[in-house]
Amino acid sequence: MPDFLTAYLQSNVTPGEAGSAFWALIYVLIVFAGISVAVMAMNWLERKALAHFQIRLGPMRVGPHGLLQPIADAIKLLTKEDIVPSAADKFVFWLAPLIILCASFTTYIVVPFGRAHAITDLNIGILFMLGVSSLSVLGVVMAGWASNSHYPLLGALRSSAQMVSYEIAMGLAVVSAVLMTSLNPSGTGTLSMIGIVQAQEAQQTWFVFKFFPLGFIALGVFAIAMVAETNRAPFDLPEAESELTAGFHTEYSGLRWSLFMLGEYAAMIAVSSIAVTLWLGGWLRPFPHWLAGQSWDLVFSLFPGLLFLGLAAIAFVGVGRMPKHPYFKIQTAGLAGFGAVLGLIGVVLFIPPVRDRVQDIFWFIAKVAVFMYLYIWYRATFPRYRFDQLMKVGWKVLLPVALGVLLLTAVAGILF
């Protein structure tokens, strides 16, 4: 095995800390490709889950159970005509989707997928994430203004007001979690994402259960604010189709529109990973102290492989239930191949070095996936808010609650 590979397998810090530019670059490529694939998968899953919520089938035509639908969508969007309105401000119109995309992808630099699996660990990690993700509001405002049209402008005004107001509640909730990291003998907290997870490890509890119910309320405030921050239902007023056609991206089409979508979903994953890191123990597996010991470690490290084997089993059940007509022969074979690939991944995940290396990534992604499912669930369940109600919730409910939780956390930290 080459030297750099063994050195990597033995290293226990992020490439940024180790100062190895090569591995940092590899990580950047892996993370960005992974996020793009996750966005496509999320696209399929959202349409499928929403359809089942509404007792429909959802995409069924392209590939078995519509599995190739995201690819078909991507091809459609890339080959579509890219229209720029004649009265638009060309440069700003061109710049806006790029800003949103850059803002949501840059945050992944500090997301800790595992102790050694982050691109780098910044001293100001969480501040960096909040700051860079708040830049995406600039892209929204620019897109709305540059389109030189009524609906986008109204959407952009709504969006900027909404994102700026919910950022405050979000920030206060984050501060109360950061305050909990300082509850150690030395009394110094940390803003670094990896440091926050390590603090939860040291205190032997996820911060969501710390000072119950204070951590839980803080997570609740954050979970509401993050939905508003990413402009998703039920807070999707900037793109309310019944009032504003499509909000700030009404005039966009083709590739640029798909960049907006990519940025939106990437931002959803980014804020979910903030919530997971701050309150749900990041990459830590469930019950690291209650169910400690080598045998429990082994049991929990089998989970990723088992999950993939289970998915493969579902795919094969699907193969059995495909119609037997010769018309479906290719589709059936495709689904069987998909199941075989999943099963193969599952088997690879049982090999010891891979198993130990991958399990913290698995737990992190599993927790993020819960939040992504919640996003779809909200969208299927809640009706949209009215704008004055939205502002009222942000300023008169979430902000005082977050402030109160912060104060009580400080008091509890002094007392206990």
Add this chain to the structure above:
Amino acid sequence: MEALGQISTLHYLVLAAALFVLGVIGVLTRRNVVIILMSIELILNAVNLNLLAFSRLYGLHGQVFSIFVITDAAAEAAVGLGIIIAFFRNKETVNVDEVDLMKW
């Protein structure tokens, strides 16, 4: 520390001076009051750069002070933009030249 020798504190100070001067020109010559406020932000940022360049030599006090400067900038922007909105509502313009009546 050889790498630092090439970019000295003087480089940062000259950059800060350039930004400060640009801000001053903007404040003195533009008519649009929004752009005048932006030029003031430019001046404040030049000051911040100065503070941080010296804080590298003399310790963290400069950084703490630059945080206070940013706080002031936020307060100034909020009040200034509030004044602009009130002004625009009364006179339908954002030109500072047309603010020449004390009362009407």
Add this chain to the structure above:
Amino acid sequence: MQPVATTFFFYLLAGLAVLGGVLVITRRNAVHSALALILTLLSLAGLYLMLYAPFVAGVQIILYAGGIMVLFLFVIMLVSIEKSQKEEQFNKLWLVGLLAAIALGGLFIGVYVKGKALFPEAKVVLEEGNNTQGIADYLYGHYLFTFEIASLLLLVAIIGAVVMAKKRI
């Protein structure tokens, strides 16, 4: 960690900052000015990182670029810019402005070049690792009173902004 390729990044970021500054004061369209100012602010945040001030860089991004500039853009959209775009952009003070600029710039450069001996080089006293903790110690210790005054200032600013921007109180 040591900053890498300091010279290159300094000139890149400094160039972008000055370019943004020039665009701020020359653009006819206020939105373009605001975008140029954002460019300046972000490149200054990069320079702050090179000056061992990661916390201030983060605050700069989250407060300036993400907060104050959004407020600016919001207000520019509220006040109609079509009319002000067609008007004369500069007032008659350009001569005064130029003179002031030359005088100030000359003064600064002169003082810096003369006083070069005043700045000891390469005497870095800061560590990046606990920058945030160090700032917190000063902010809630030595500068506690100033901190409270700043919070009072913000309260006054909130009330003032609401009073001035609201039609009927």
